[in-house]
Amino acid sequence: MILVVLDHDGSKLRKASLEALTRARKLAEAFGDGVAGVLLAEGQAPVEEARAHVETLYVAELGPYTAEKWAAGILEAAKAGAKAIVAPSSRQSRAYLGRVAYALKAGLLEDTLESWAEGGEVYATRYAYLNRVTQKVKSAPPVVLTVKPNTTPLAEPRGQAGQVVPLSIPPVPTVEVLERVQEEKKGVSLTEADVVVTGGRGMGSAEAFKQVEELAALLGGAVGATRAVVDAGWRPYGEQVGQTGKTVQPSLYIALGVSGAVQHLAGMNKSKYIVAVNKDPEAPIFKHADYGIVGDVHQVLPALIQAVKKLKD
Amino acid sequence: MKFVAVIRQVPDGESRLRIQGDRVDLSGATLILDQMDEYGVEEALRLKEKHGGEAIVVGFGPERTEEAIRTALAMGMDRGIHVVHEGYADPVTVAEALAPVLKEESPTLILTGGQQADWDSQALGGALAEALGVPVVPWTTALQLEGETAKAKHDLDEGAEWVRVRLPAVFTTQQGLNEPRYPTLPGIMKAKKKEIKRVAFQGTSRVEILQESIQEKARLQKILEGKDPVAAAEELVRLLHDEAKVI
Numbered sequence: 001m002i003l004v005v006l007d008h009d010g011s012k013l014r015k016a017s018l019e020a021l022t023r024a025r026k027l028a029e030a031f032g033d034g035v036a037g038v039l040l041a042e043g044q045a046p047v048e049e050a051r052a053h054v055e056t057l058y059v060a061e062l063g064p065y066t067a068e069k070w071a072a073g074i075l076e077a078a079k080a081g082a083k084a085i086v087a088p089s090s091r092q093s094r095a096y097l098g099r100v101a102y103a104l105k106a107g108l109l110e111d112t113l114e115s116w117a118e119g120g121e122v123y124a125t126r127y128a129y130l131n132r133v134t135q136k137v138k139s140a141p142p143v144v145l146t147v148k149p150n151t152t153p154l155a156e157p158r159g160q161a162g163q164v165v166p167l168s169i170p171p172v173p174t175v176e177v178l179e180r181v182q183e184e185k186k187g188v189s190l191t192e193a194d195v196v197v198t199g200g201r202g203m204g205s206a207e208a209f210k211q212v213e214e215l216a217a218l219l220g221g222a223v224g225a226t227r228a229v230v231d232a233g234w235r236p237y238g239e240q241v242g243q244t245g246k247t248v249q250p251s252l253y254i255a256l257g258v259s260g261a262v263q264h265l266a267g268m269n270k271s272k273y274i275v276a277v278n279k280d281p282e283a284p285i286f287k288h289a290d291y292g293i294v295g296d297v298h299q300v301l302p303a304l305i306q307a308v309k310k311l312k313d
Numbered sequence: 314m315k316f317v318a319v320i321r322q323v324p325d326g327e328s329r330l331r332i333q334g335d336r337v338d339l340s341g342a343t344l345i346l347d348q349m350d351e352y353g354v355e356e357a358l359r360l361k362e363k364h365g366g367e368a369i370v371v372g373f374g375p376e377r378t379e380e381a382i383r384t385a386l387a388m389g390m391d392r393g394i395h396v397v398h399e400g401y402a403d404p405v406t407v408a409e410a411l412a413p414v415l416k417e418e419s420p421t422l423i424l425t426g427g428q429q430a431d432w433d434s435q436a437l438g439g440a441l442a443e444a445l446g447v448p449v450v451p452w453t454t455a456l457q458l459e460g461e462t463a464k465a466k467h468d469l470d471e472g473a474e475w476v477r478v479r480l481p482a483v484f485t486t487q488q489g490l491n492e493p494r495y496p497t498l499p500g501i502m503k504a505k506k507k508e509i510k511r512v513a514f515q516g517t518s519r520v521e522i523l524q525e526s527i528q529e530k531a532r533l534q535k536i537l538e539g540k541d542p543v544a545a546a547e548e549l550v551r552l553l554h555d556e557a558k559v560i
Binding site for chain 1: 324326327330337348349403404405408409427428430431432433434435436437438439440441442443444446447448449450451452454464466468469470471472473474475476477478479482485487488489519520521522523524525526527528529530532533534535536537538539540542543545546547549550552553554557559560
């Protein structure tokens with residue numbers, strides 16, 4: 001059996017889960033196996049949507065997320081004999097899957113771009129060295145594999161609803177969640193966005209990000225921030241793009257007032273098109289840009305907003 | 314109290330990588346203590362300064378990793394342990410290598426970097442926690458000891474949360490947790506005399522790297538002059554619409 005971790009937002013499956021399902025089906029075909037899903041809930045979970053994609057759906061109500069409880073839930077579901085566990089890449093999944101991989105003594109293939117099975121082994125490609133190197137890796141089953149968002153076509157429902165199996169999870173020693181600081185979520189999620197508009201230190205203030213938000217909204221994209229901006233308290237950590245933040249790979253990445261430090265590049269250097277606006281023509285970001293404007297971001301950004309509006313009309 | 318920071322040595326993000334025979338060749342690269350692990354070293358030092366006890370650095374990797382362990386000792390760590398292993402090892406294997414060493418030390422808590430700058434893995438914290446049978450707090454941005462427990466703030470995919478956890482536990486670090494100090498000259502002198510215990514590890518990685526390649530995407534480099542911001546913006550939007558077809 002190939003087990004998919006079906007991440008969701010409380011009402012529907014995340015896009016990344018539908019990508020994970022596509023990968024899982026490919027492995028299942030190669031192994032002549034079925035696909036089961038595991039849906040771990042805090043409150044409402046999209047059971048009907050999830051069972052449309054899998055033969056068996058394991059469901060457990062676990063309360064607030066902790067890596068320990070999620071790992072226990074997945075291990076319980078995997079007891080039916082999972083050759084591979086496939087999950088979306090996320091900060092959270094990599095913490096609980098580290099536990100799961102250790103418990104199963106599995107080969108952990110993180111953040112894969114592609115994956116396939118051959119001769120009973122699982123192969124994948126992934127980035128390494130701060131996204132600068134592409135690796136081809138392999139491991140014998142059991143394998144725990146995470147899927148980098150925006151790499152894989154989305155799975156369609158099977159046309160037949162799978163069987164729902166409730167899981168009972170024994171209590172595990174875990175962290176006690178005291179307070180959840182929910183960041184206000186505007187528009188599309190950063191890692192799944194097809195357009196990312198990132199502001200750097202050159203934006204000068206938290207207020208200046210209103211226009212970054214406006215441009216991102218016009219392009220149907222998400223707002224990103226650099227380390228300097230987050231450290232200054234202008235934007236929340238959840239928006240940080242880079243080695244210590246999120247890795248994004250949109251079709252279009254617009255860097256406004258971003259100098260282009262290596263740590264930042266590590267989070268966005270695989271974007272299809274990179275656009276830079278910076279008043280310093282020597283800024284390293286220009287070396288990595290497809291298009292750019294050497295100019296004052298405070299003048300260029302409002303002009304960009306107007307130009308996009310004009311295009312849309 | 315005993316605070317452990319688990320570290321690795323990695324190429325500097327700015328250093329040039331070469332490929333030799335299908336694999337990354339680090340012989341010409343500048344190698345440093347992983348900057349993500351530095352946050353862990355700094356936090357161990359701060360905890361020791363506040364609560365007393367001992368701060369220990371545990372390094373995993375080839376012979377050269379001793380340099381990174383010395384850097385941590387120069388920052389102020391009391392002693393080092395080097396688990397010697399040549400070549401790549403996946404996070405489960407690294408956790409297997411480190412678990413017996415950590416169990417023997419039975420530390421108050423363990424810190425390690427949230428992401429490795431060479432293998433781009435984020436799983437070591439979780440794998441180590443599982444190996445030790447303790448909870449993990451990933452991506453920690455604040456950490457306070459309160460008797461037998463710790464209170465910590467950490468990032469989730471969306472938002473953040475405060476948690477309380479019974480110790481021992483594993484914490485993975487990231488920027489925002491602290492500002493790592495630089496080694497001082499007296500620190501560097503002292504570090505030369507500090508003990509580094511060597512432990513051999515013979516395990517085999519479950520994951521095998523078959524091939525590595527550098528494919529730097531050639532960028533178009535069409536950079537416009539922005540003296541007339543309106544004209545430049547309109548031209549840029551035209552290029553993105555007509556040429557790149559991304560808007």
